[in-house]
Amino acid sequence: MPLDLHEATSRRRAGMVDRLTADGVLTNVLLRDALLHVRREVLLPHAYVRVSGPGADPIDWRLLDGSHPDDQEEWLALIHSDESILLQRDGDPLDTLPRGPVTGGHMTSMSTYTPATIETLQALELCPGHSYLELGPGPGVSLALAATITGPGLATGVERDRHMTTFARRNLDRLGVGATVVEGDALEGHEPQAPYDRIHSGIGVPCVPAPWVEQLAPGGRLLTTLATRTPSWPGQLLVTRTPAGTIEAVLQGRPRGYRPMLGYRWLSALDHRARIKADPGRARPTRLAPPPDDAYGLWLAAAYLKPGLVRDFQAETMTIVAPEDDSWAVASPGEGTVRVCGPRDVWAELEELHARWEEAGRPESYTVDFTAGTGAQTVTSGAAPKALTWTLPTLAGIPQPRS
Template sequence: MALDLHTVTSGQRAGMVDRLTADGVLTDALLRNALLHVRREVLLPHAYVRVSGPGADPIDWRLLDGSHPDDRQEWLELIHSDDSILLQRDGEPLDALPRGPVTGGHMTSMSTYTPATVEALQAMELGPGQRYLELGPGPGVSLALAAAVTGPGLATGVERDGHMTAFAQRNLDRLSLGAAVVEGDALEGHKARAPYDRIHSGIGVTSVPEPWVEQLAAGGRLLTTLVTRTPSWPGQLLVSRTPAGTVQAVLRGRPRGYRPMLGYRWLSALDHRARIKANPGRPRPTRLTPPPDDAYGFWLAAAYLAPGLVRDFQSETMTLVAPEDDSWAVAGPDNGTVRVHGSRDVWAELEDVHARWKQAGQPEQYRVDLRDSSGGQHVTSRAGPKALAWALPPLAVVPRQVP
């Protein structure tokens, strides 16, 4: 006799939790219990799969419908995998999406892949009874997990897209977790239920919106991704308010982060890939060995101090591109040489940032003043007179899309 869907998905969730635990990602017992019991198949009833390769335009997709027997096994494996789940193209309504192939459009909503969700929620140090705010919850996966930990009526999400708001609320109601999603501008937070013990932003921002800090309770924690124009080196910002009301903020480089708000355009190395392969550039000597990928403090500084660069992680050797300057640098073929092309010496800039980073003590984290004397937000390594320092760009304002 065939197993019912509930039994199958319970087994899938258990396998997912075991994998996250074995990989050292999942360590929190309360979150582990939430992952075991929150039914992801309710929150993610469909999923787009990209069929086209990189650079294709228009893009070919295939929509998996979890209720269709021919899609069910692939859909179940996908939503319990470590992949991000693609849910919405171009802000489309989500009530009756057609199953099967579809061409065109770009993804406007997705669920974050599970290891990143787990890492973020664990960094929040969630506990029962906390008031929780999720900014940009999308389909509500992390919101549902938070609600399962904090308790009914304490978890709220603010979602920009009206179709996604209705979709997420309907599915969350089926789980009876007492979580609410309201339509609104996530940059404004949600004053009606403030203050919050925990605030989590599922969208990347260039600097921290003032309402978020204002709505953070004493003893509270706020977690967000700080984005620059490059997707290659994100920063994770943890803001805490002491019981006495003092605000402290620490920025760390991370291997991954949340995508910026809808409408914010990242730089891309894709259009230059073929040209770089055909002409890597003129060779010159260098004393800088390509820095390791896990030198997160350095790469984070480079995102701000050598702006406009993006890395092609698909290249055989380290390749950095300044798309707007039609310039690039390709490391190798050995550690003593680098090939450069264009008017901008990308590698020279990297050498300079690396030297300054070493002089500053190779910081792995930075202090952020969220309201300095100039009214801006300022970052420093706290490493004495040779400290690395920079100002955060103003908050990127994205016009609201009209359906």
């Protein structure tokens, strides 16, 4: 690497770390040192940039090649920003990608935006000497950071895509952090190195696969996104195994989460956007003011107890759509009215759920019980008679990773 580029990347890393520290995102000293040590430019040698606006089909992209002088400034700024880095389109091989404009396809692998990576690794309380398993590591950014903290030979990633496995393995070897990437089904974990002190899933799952829990060491922590059919209200599940071997799990709503596993299709409000703008529906009175975006406990419950709903966050006022029922609700802030359309009264369902949520004590977190004996994973807000409760969907019917 030319000296000027080496210096530029070092400055970018230091600036990224200083910014994240000043913003209060980065608080862990070990992770700060790892972020300064891991050369992101090695793991993220290219990046797709979306050119098309929202709703375009097919989508126009532009591939930035970090080795090309004309791309380097934009590429360096992007990979050291807080944005997700798009790396793979339609599962393609990653060694012969054409620089410049491309059209169509869907992104099949990306590096998670840096604040989420930091939040995850800090929540896991990763320390030197811990054995670490990452499920769906993609290009290996968080895996490299974890390996830098744990020490060589203790961090393993399981990646289903053979092209990404080869890509990540080669780049991690160049870094020399002592991380391992194996090709396999992340839902099965990786038994050969079990048990693990820390397990992190970079893919959203509808429930926790049994092998993950079985491979968690006493005193261990497991962190994953729980996927539903809506991208609007994700949940983050922290599972711990006590020193005595019992399992405890806490589920919380989050503003963002990881993309779901292969086979999940998210609902979208996009196809209804123009129709809603043209005719938002009939007005009716309501006593429910639009709940705040950060009422995560409410919105998480909505994802499960009022399934089939998705929020259009680009709408001017709160708009919630049931796309498969051709129904929606458009709230009018401060006016005591809501507009509804379609056979499903979406707002009435939210009014009912909001009342139940308040009766349950406005819970912001939920416990998950793995001990029912039936394999079911039951979520509850507490022991009170009016507690909110539901059962997580199983993995049955979800397509397995392609060979």
